[in-house]
Amino acid sequence: MKTRGMRIFFILCTVIVILLTNGSTALAKPQNGYHPQGLFNLQFVMDLSWGNETQEPISPGETRKVNLTVVTYTIFRSLYGRMLLHLLKGSSFPIQLSIEDKPDWCIAWIIPENITGVIIPHEAFYQNLLLFIHLNDDAPSNYTSGLVKIRCIIEDKKGPFNIFTLVKGYEQNYTMEFTAGP
Numbered sequence: 001m002k003t004r005g006m007r008i009f010f011i012l013c014t015v016i017v018i019l020l021t022n023g024s025t026a027l028a029k030p031q032n033g034y035h036p037q038g039l040f041n042l043q044f045v046m047d048l049s050w051g052n053e054t055q056e057p058i059s060p061g062e063t064r065k066v067n068l069t070v071v072t073y074t075i076f077r078s079l080y081g082r083m084l085l086h087l088l089k090g091s092s093f094p095i096q097l098s099i100e101d102k103p104d105w106c107i108a109w110i111i112p113e114n115i116t117g118v119i120i121p122h123e124a125f126y127q128n129l130l131l132f133i134h135l136n137d138d139a140p141s142n143y144t145s146g147l148v149k150i151r152c153i154i155e156d157k158k159g160p161f162n163i164f165t166l167v168k169g170y171e172q173n174y175t176m177e178f179t180a181g182p
Contacts, residue, residue, distance in 0.1 A: 040084045041077040043168040044093065044117075044154040046070060050131070050176060057181025060141055063134040066176070068110070070095060072117045072154065073124045074167060084166065088119045093157050093167070097129065100173060101149040105139040105180070108132065108148045117154070119167075133178060141182045150174045 053066045072095065076082050095115045102108045111130045118125050133148060152174065157167040 040166060041081040042085060042166065043075055044072060044170040045075055046072045046095070046152055046154055046170050046172060048150065048152055048172070048174045054133070054176060054178040057143060057179040058133060058135050059182060060135045060139040060180065061137050063132055064178070066131040066133065068129040068131050070097070070115065070127045070129060070152070071124050074119055074121070085119070085121045088157075088166065089121050091119050091157075092116045093119065093154060095127070096153045098151050099148060100151045101147070103146045105136050106146060107134045107136070110150070131176070135180055139180050141180060144180045146178050146180055148176045148178065150176065
């Protein structure tokens, strides 16, 4: 009888610890800058980087190729999240990149705009892309600064029948500066 009571006490304590460490699934008042991570406290994170191809001025009529690198990884904040992350290992998710803004005197495009990421627990996923910046013939040639704004989106990864979110998505804007010159 004493063994059964100890077992029930141990199970009860374990459940309480899990509930306390997992955090609340609903907030009465969201804090500034708080981003909910879904039911399992999993969230995608992404970073976009590029080389130094835009350090030299781009001449009117020229097309410059810029190497982009997208780095994604999944963070977890609970025991349930860690377990689900290992279950989702190898599953894919879509990554969308688009040009949000650019000067009127240039054309910019990304190849490819849509890529597929793979969930790898405790590791980053790297994907290389190309950005092309073409300056029109009427572009300024007096060392004018230009900005290309790139929007990166990872949608929420939904569970069966799209009922609930397994992994919270991510959205970020990046700004690349270049110079139009002679």
